[in-house]
Amino acid sequence: MAALRTDGQPPLAADVVVAGGGNAALCAAIEASLRGARVLLLERAPEYLRGGNSRHTRNIRYLHDERTAYVTGPYPREEFLDDLLRVGGSATNTPFAETTIEESRRVPEWMARQGVRWQQPLRGTLHLSRTNLFFLGGGKALVNTYYDRVLRLGVRVCYNAAVTGVEDRGGAGCAALAEIAGVRRTIPCRALIAAAGGFEANIGWLTRYWGEAARRFLIRGTPYNDGTLLAALLERGAQPVGDPKGFHALAIDARSPQFDGGIVTRVDSLPFGIVVNREGRRFYDEGEDIWPKRYAIWGGLVAAQPDQTAYSVFDAKAWGRFIPPAYPPYRAETIPALAAQLDLNRDQFLATVEDFNRGAPAVRRIDMSRLDGSATSGVAPPKTNWASRLDTPPFFAFPVRPGITFTYLGVTVDARTRVLTASGAAMPHVYAAGECMSGNILLRGYLGGFGLTIGTVSGRIAGREAAAHAMGRDAGAAAGAVDRVRA
Ligand SMILES: Cc1cc2nc3c(=O)[nH]c(=O)nc-3n(C[C@H](O)[C@H](O)[C@H](O)COP(=O)(O)OP(=O)(O)OC[C@H]3O[C@@H](n4cnc5c(N)ncnc54)[C@H](O)[C@@H]3O)c2cc1C
DSSP: OOOOBOSSOOOOOOSEEEEOOSHHHHHHHHHHHHTTOOEEEEOSSOGGGTTGGGGGOOEEEOOBSSOOSSSSSOBOHHHHHHHHHHHHGGGBOHHHHHHHHHHHTTHHHHHHHHTOOBOOOOOSTTOOTTTEEEBTTHHHHHHHHHHHHHHHTTOEEESSEEEEEEEEOGGGOEEEEEEETTEEEEEEESEEEEOOOOSTTOHHHHHHHHGGGGGGOEESSOTTOOOHHHHHHHHTTBOEESOTTOEEEEEEETTSOSBOOGGGGBOOOGGGSEEEETTSOBOSOTTSSOHHHHGGGHHHHHHTSGGGOEEEEEETTTTTSSOOOSSOOEEESSHHHHHTTSSSOHHHHHHHHHHHHHHSOOOSSOOTTSOOOOOOSSOSSOOOSSOOOSOSSSEEEEEEEEEEEEEOOEEOBOTTOEEEBTTSOEEEEEEEOGGGGGGGTBSSOOOTTHHHHHHHHHHHHHHHHHHHHHTTOOHHHHHTTTTTOOO
């Protein structure tokens, strides 16, 4: 690795430094800039890969009272909170969750003011057309719109710029420690907003909790979220939040790239058939609950299997009923011919299918929109819904591995997104938004489209609070001002 140079560079300074270049960082930069702060945004990725995991997104969950041209019905506060409590259980920080939900009501209007446009709801396996708003052009269009916006607001953006730490300078503010295009820089500022994602791309860090299994994990999003700044903040005394082993992880096609495969690698066939590991055995109830509430547990389940590999096996009755991943399935006219293509214990696999078919009803049409109660009998583990014999050729299989979306370990913040230390005091001048603080709201479980809700709400709060702090204004006054600011 080339030695870092520190000399000969023009000085950099700002009122507010934003570390990160995804949704949370961009929302924070917009808000801070709208309040008159000089903002410097440091994005670790090169320009053509800017936008972190946010550039893979497609929709945002939000509170609304009625059907519009873009959502098929209302999504009231009680239902939103109930959904959240059901996936997060007692691990949900309810007051924080309530604030985030309430603030989400205003998010679409704010996004539209920044230039984001909507599209008709997409139909698909996750059934989000009532609760979530889909933005036109997906995540790339979203982040491109926001970059365009911040540049027009006068935010200075540096790419290939990794923030590695923060230095407290007392009354004078702080300094962001960064490496920009291989050059070490110390950037004086009044406030720093950490919006640099989780540590999901840091396989070494993941092995601390998952052991060698983590080496076979695939990362659905950006390779740049390696937790460098998160680690630096924790080292400086920030109070951790969230289960270090916790993550949002799906079953994705085992042939996907190590990083950045995005949405097209997701395998949604799992509830339509059976899932077997390399020993040829089933290991979980594939019909436990409707898919939107269960898809995100399968990454963890597959992570616990030998070689972190499994196969989703189904028959012709399911083909065409879900959006397939970018890779073709293995396909054969008989189960033994399919088994011959898979890297698993074939005898055990054949016995598993036979056993399953003995205990499963002969259902012709699987109805995924509801828990249909079509269950196996005398099969362990049971399949409690959508059980249907594998009896209609051709037969198919997708190989799957854990696809990690983002990690839950983060830094504790207060309602103003100030990073807190173990004693509960605010770390001077440091704020956090997005994935790196989402554990304050949801310590486990996940609701589709809530990552952007958290990032947009917390990013906006962090932006206005950091700007108020940097400019010597009372932050409490800024807190109520967010909706009075019009672009
Ligand atoms: C395939 C996929 C699909 C998804 N779909 C959806 C969806 O439809 N809806 C939804 O709500 N959520 C979705 N998510 C989750 C969503 O992407 C995240 O919850 C959300 O985008 C997080 O935003 P963020 O700004 O916190 O992090 P990110 O968008 O990941 O941004 C982090 C940024 O920090 C930068 N960075 C990292 N380290 C440093 C450093 N040291 N210094 C400077 N910069 C650094 C990175 O380059 C990146 O730009 C999806 C995720 C994936 C992977």
